[in-house]
Amino acid sequence: MNNSRMFMAMILGAIFRRRSRALMAVIATMVGAATLFCLAAVCIAVPQQMNEDMRPYGANLVVAAIEKQGAEKTGISDAMVAHTTSMVRAKSSAKFATYRYETVRINAAPYMLAGIESTQVRALNHHWSVQGSWPSHGAVMVGSDVASALGLNVGGNVTIAYQSSDNGGSTTSKTTQDGRVSTDILNGGGSTYRVAGIVNTGGSEDEIVYATNADVNALSGVKRGADVIEYSSSAMGTDLTAIATSINDMTSMGVKAQTVTKISSSDTKIITMLQTLFWLISVVVLALTFVGVGTTMTSIVSQRRNEIGLRKALGAPNSSIRTEFYTESVIYGLVGGGLGATIGFWLARLLCSLVFGRNIAMNWWLVGVAVVLSGIIAILATIRPVVKASRIDPAVVLSEE
Amino acid sequence: MLLELDHVSKIYGDLHAVDDLSLSVQEGEWLAIVGSSGSGKTTLMNIIGCMDTPSEGTVTLEGRELNDLNASQLADVRKNIIGLVFQKFYLVPHLTAVENVMVAQYYHSVVNEKQAMEALSNVGLAERAHHLPSQLSGGEQQRVCIARALINCPKLILADEPTGNLDEANEKIVLDLFKKLHAQGTTIVVVTHDSLVASCAQREIMLNHGVLVGERWNDEAAQQRYVDAGGEPAKTRHAENSKQSAEESSMPVGFDTITKSAKAH
Numbered sequence: 001m002n003n004s005r006m007f008m009a010m011i012l013g014a015i016f017r018r019r020s021r022a023l024m025a026v027i028a029t030m031v032g033a034a035t036l037f038c039l040a041a042v043c044i045a046v047p048q049q050m051n052e053d054m055r056p057y058g059a060n061l062v063v064a065a066i067e068k069q070g071a072e073k074t075g076i077s078d079a080m081v082a083h084t085t086s087m088v089r090a091k092s093s094a095k096f097a098t099y100r101y102e103t104v105r106i107n108a109a110p111y112m113l114a115g116i117e118s119t120q121v122r123a124l125n126h127h128w129s130v131q132g133s134w135p136s137h138g139a140v141m142v143g144s145d146v147a148s149a150l151g152l153n154v155g156g157n158v159t160i161a162y163q164s165s166d167n168g169g170s171t172t173s174k175t176t177q178d179g180r181v182s183t184d185i186l187n188g189g190g191s192t193y194r195v196a197g198i199v200n201t202g203g204s205e206d207e208i209v210y211a212t213n214a215d216v217n218a219l220s221g222v223k224r225g226a227d228v229i230e231y232s233s234s235a236m237g238t239d240l241t242a243i244a245t246s247i248n249d250m251t252s253m254g255v256k257a258q259t260v261t262k263i264s265s266s267d268t269k270i271i272t273m274l275q276t277l278f279w280l281i282s283v284v285v286l287a288l289t290f291v292g293v294g295t296t297m298t299s300i301v302s303q304r305r306n307e308i309g310l311r312k313a314l315g316a317p318n319s320s321i322r323t324e325f326y327t328e329s330v331i332y333g334l335v336g337g338g339l340g341a342t343i344g345f346w347l348a349r350l351l352c353s354l355v356f357g358r359n360i361a362m363n364w365w366l367v368g369v370a371v372v373l374s375g376i377i378a379i380l381a382t383i384r385p386v387v388k389a390s391r392i393d394p395a396v397v398l399s400e401e
Numbered sequence: 402m403l404l405e406l407d408h409v410s411k412i413y414g415d416l417h418a419v420d421d422l423s424l425s426v427q428e429g430e431w432l433a434i435v436g437s438s439g440s441g442k443t444t445l446m447n448i449i450g451c452m453d454t455p456s457e458g459t460v461t462l463e464g465r466e467l468n469d470l471n472a473s474q475l476a477d478v479r480k481n482i483i484g485l486v487f488q489k490f491y492l493v494p495h496l497t498a499v500e501n502v503m504v505a506q507y508y509h510s511v512v513n514e515k516q517a518m519e520a521l522s523n524v525g526l527a528e529r530a531h532h533l534p535s536q537l538s539g540g541e542q543q544r545v546c547i548a549r550a551l552i553n554c555p556k557l558i559l560a561d562e563p564t565g566n567l568d569e570a571n572e573k574i575v576l577d578l579f580k581k582l583h584a585q586g587t588t589i590v591v592v593t594h595d596s597l598v599a600s601c602a603q604r605e606i607m608l609n610h611g612v613l614v615g616e617r618w619n620d621e622a623a624q625q626r627y628v629d630a631g632g633e634p635a636k637t638r639h640a641e642n643s644k645q646s647a648e649e650s651s652m653p654v655g656f657d658t659i660t661k662s663a664k665a666h
């Protein structure tokens with residue numbers, strides 16, 4: 001047994017042989033830490049959850065080709081799509097879909113035709129309500145506005161004509177596709193497609209006709225890159241802006257990136273309110289924990305008045321008494337903080353699974369903060385009791401009879 | 402002289418708890434302080450034990466004047482020179498007997514469990530060493546206190562009513578321990594109500610309302626050594642008046658009367 005072992009024996013004796021007070025101090029810290037941990041975990045989880053919930057509702061980052069004036073429209077090449085995608089995915093996971101837009105004629109009236117990969121667009125836009133099925137070879141999906149204007153039904157046919165003059169191109173330079181130039185087709189002519197489905201989003205998508213890229217290539221007679229790439233990235237806020245900026249900084253790429261806000265201003269207000277509430281409650285809980293621990297430590301000191309006097313009578317300097325009480329209190333703080341963080345985590349997990357139906361992951365960083373904060377609160381709350389303890393006169397041992 | 406009090410007073414408001422007392426104690430001496438309750442014995446012990454400072458007068462311990470020392474220096478003197486034994490067998494309630502002895506080692510210098518166990522077996526408590534105070538009888542607790550008081554080999558043992566809460570059998574054990582210590586050359590100052598305990602000492606002084614009312618030697622050889630070393634009789638300002646009567650008979654008037662009345666308390 002050396003002096004530091006003796007020190008620990010004294011501290012542990014005080015803790016384990018006087019369990020009721022120790023328990024009170026630990027519980028005071030634990031309740032505070034649990035409440036704060038749970039609040040903080042929920043405050044972190046809610047905006048994440050909102051973002052997660054928004055992700056199926058389309059893109060939050062749109063990359064468009066920068067078209068040079070007068071030049072041939074070439075779109076974004078497959079290689080550039082891959083390059084842009086790798087830049088976006090370098091920061092956080094992302095889904096994407098490409099769109100090639102052409103103006104076409106249906107019954108001589110101009111409509112927008114979009115060349116897509118059905119699986120990509122479908123994965124990105126879970127909220128699109130599609131009656132029938134998505135575009136496939138020889139079959140198109142028409143927007144609900146188009147369908148009602150043209151009187152189209154699922155299973156019916158639609159004839160679509162492509163004129164390169166509509167799309168700012170000259171007829172002569174076009175290469176042939178499938179042995180024919182589609183501009184040969186006159187008004188009223190064109191290719192006939194089956195209507196596979198009708199899409200209704202309530203947005204501009206309702207005015208567009210969707211076909212597979214292969215069909216659009218065949219119809220236009222020109223194979224070219226996409227006009228727009230839409231990304232649904234799991235990054236949010238400044239991280240997302242940073243991705244857009246990094247793409248825009250690479251001017252040689254010939255594309256322009258723009259973020260799309262999905263969380264509405266009222267959602268932002270809710271989050272701001274939640275966070276303000278969090279800070280308010282945090283301050284109150286911290287104050288209560290401080291008072292709880294302080295009161296417990298004060299009662300421990302006054303209960304151990306005689307013992308402190310005795311230690312001093314045996315020659316203990318004030319610094320020794322101080323160190324003993326701070327150590328004891330820090331142990332209460334750390335144990336209470338650890339237990340509190342664990343309880344807080346399970347509470348937050350329970351809440352999130354009940355409300356959002358998903359489990360939150362253990363946030364070790366937050367656990368560290370909770371434990372350290374509890375230790376600091378314990379020390380601060382013990383300052384007054386320790387001052388009281390060091391004022392105790394060794395003479396109390398002899399004079400109290 | 403190991404301990405010298407020079408015109409020491411402790412005044413609480415109007416109350417003179419100790420009133421102008423001058424007293425010297427030689428090294429190796431066994432002194433008993435007797436007096437009824439409230440006569441200032443504990444106050445005097447606190448002053449001698451460096452746990453309180455006198456309102457007036459000076460205390461000199463081992464040639465060092467205590468008035469000049471601050472709280473932490475007083476704590477040093479306490480742990481280096483003095484062993485304390487209390488009436489209420491003060492032990493740290495959440496530490497075992499041997500740990501309580503080691504606490505004194507801890508604040509003094511270095512913890513040594515073997516030594517602490519030896520000290521406990523000297524007071525006959527070897528097999529109770531790992532019990533908590535609540536699991537020990539009063540006599541056993543007081544013996545732990547004595548073991549603790551002795552662990553750092555103090556020059557001076559101060560005991561405030563060490564047998565006040567003990568039955569006769571335990572009182573005898575404690576007295577035998579004190580006799581053994583005294584034989585080994587330790588200086589002992591003991592406060593007591595008990596005439597039996599007081600009679601074991603070489604010298605008795607009696608206080609009443611903070612005033613010295615009597616001094617008696619039980620051991621002539623010790624008295625001779627004291628006088629040879631230049632020791633003067635204890636005195637108080639108020640005792641001057643009664644000096645004549647004290648000189649008439651060899652023993653101050655009323656000594657036994659007061660001892661008896663104190664015992665009846």
Ligand SMILES: Nc1ncnc2c1ncn2[C@@H]1O[C@H](COP(=O)(O)OP(=O)(O)O)[C@@H](O)[C@H]1O
Nearest residue numbers: 399413418436437438439440441442443444445
């Ligand atoms: N801290 C104090 N404040 C005021 N009066 C005190 C204090 N300590 C002791 N006294 C008074 O001093 C007197 C002597 O007390 P004390 O030394 O405890 O006597 P004893 O130990 O002989 O019974 C008593 O009247 C007591 O009330």
Ligand SMILES: [Mg+2]
Nearest residue numbers: 401442443444
């Ligand atoms: Mg007393």
